[in-house]
Amino acid sequence: MSFAPGDVVGGRYELGRQLGAGGMARVYLGHDRLLDRQVAIKVLSEPYASDPQFVERFRREASAAAGLNHPNIVAVYDRGEADGSYYIVMEYLSGPDLKQVIRSRAPLPAVEAIDMTQQLLAALGAAHRRDLVHRDVKPQNVLVAEDGRLKVTDFGIARAGAEAEFTEPGSVIGTAQYLSPEQARGGEVTAASDCYAAGIVLYELLTGRVPFDGGPPVAIAMKQVSDPPTPPSAHHDVPPQLEAVVMKALAKRPSERYRTAEEMSRALAEARSAIDGSGSTTRVMPAAAAAGSAEYTRVMEPATGPTRVAPPPPPAEPPRRRRRWPMILGILVILAAIATGAILFMTGDQADTVTVPRVAGQTEAEAVRALEGAGLVADVRTVESGTVPEGTVVGTDPPAGEEVDEGSTVVVRVSGGPGEVAVPDVLEMTEADATRALRQAGFEVRSRTEASDDVEEGLVISQDPAAEAQAAEGSTVTIVVSSGPEEVAVPDVRRRAQQDAEALLRDRDLEVRVEQRPSTDFAPGIVIDQDPGPTARVPKGSTVTIVVAVAPANVPVPDVTGNTATDARAKLQDAGFVVTSEEAPSDAPAGDVIGQNPSAGTQVAPGTRIVITVSSGPAQAPEPSTPTAPAGAVPAPPPSGADGSGADGRGPDGLGPPGQRR
CATH class of the missing domain: 3.30.10.20 (Trypsin Inhibitor V; Chain A)
Incomplete structure (x- = not known):
């Protein structure tokens, strides 16, 4: 049976408008008449209600979710069967799903993305502790409650440890963009498979896109198996500590990624501590910082060679008749000077060399000590950086690992924090245009909606900081978007x-x-x-x-005597009356109406009960019995009446004709 709004399921739940439809079920807004509350009712679609495999999967979803009691999992209240179909009654959440949040707001700030992912992992961890793997983790299956809390739903293809044989080996179940490599190959799924999908959700929160997309689902699944994911920082500014968590979650082999949701959640907590300083974790910056030395123009020192000692000009011709030995001595001195200069020239390029140490991520003092300890001279310069904390080394020039002469000068670039820039004026822009303008100016964007009678729906009402205010590059600008009249x-x-x-x-x-x-x-x-x-x-x-x-107005009762019972019933019901019938013997043909109450023409309210009397045919007279004469007896002469009555029409007993006796 197919259900429609207004139907009552299970004698208790009234169906309202349809909220959505999935691969095998439809979800309706419902009203629980018993508890007077709104619920969501998931009904198995008609084509699948007769398929034992789909019925079992639907039953398994209800059983799996009903056994999970966790604040980040949608609660299941009831389940049952009605008119050949199956339904699940769940907690109703009026908010959007996480996919809608991503489409409207991503890329999200790192800390907010971490918080959302940790809520998702908390729900998965509760399921994993009951030996239940979700297998279809994606933003569409994560709903946002009114208080902002995330709740996971749709355990329709979840696999419990005791039910692993329910899915045939080699079959692929799930959504291609979020499939783990082992799922794409039809292999065994574990908690690490859900962690892989959670990593893709985190990637999408940070960048607004999934790592693998485009083409048919089979092609996307093959990318999950063989293609390395592009680091999220290639699409958007992502802190390196958080990027490391994402890339580990997306490792192709389950053994190389997070084995449990709890393990991944702890890694996110450590990344958050390093990003916002909320914990005591020491922040060690990786070598390839976002504003590292490779991105700066290198200013090379002037190339100077060793000083060459050139021979002096030849002496003037000696006076005639002067002795020759002074000239010979001078030549010898010149030759000695040339030799000395040659030696100095040849040994000048053979000075000791050292390797520039890696000091990115260290404090200024630590970096200077490390360079001086290596026999180098530090030239500290302050640079702006929106990703590296103030006072931390961004990089060096020459870069770490390069061979330089001992005593050379190394430029040390130290973060002075983000520079301040003017905030663009985005008032009365569309949300998309405002977001684009702010990001191009180097800001993160957070948006929220607010009703407005004056500003058209979809346009920016206000912004904080205000237009033209100076704010740190990389800081967040909040825009308020009109949702139209309240x-x-x-x-x-x-x-x-x-x-x-x-x-x-x-x-x-x-x-x-x-x-x-x-x-x-x-x-x-x-x-x-x-x-x-x-x-x-x-x-x-x-x-x-x-x-x-x-109150309905009175209407006359139609005359249905002489009609067949079927025609009479139809005529009265069409006039708005309730019809009941009784039978009575009559000379009229069986099945014809011989009477009605109230009678025809009576003024009564629609809905009044009309009783029709239907003929059952003539009454049947009893068969007269003939007494048996004793053997040898002479039969009595017939009575004088033709029908056995006397001349006066009475029977022998004087009581009247047979069949009329009282």
């Missing part, structure tokens, strides 16, 4: 008195329009229906139509 939830006024319903609606700043409808099921003055229905959100001042019951 909305209110339409209350449920059905089955209330008209006066109470109107008062309740007007208290919510809603206008009221009243329609009347004759009804025999509701007392006059009671609200039968409303539009929009309960839980709908509408702008303040909107009109809600209520349908109020009134």
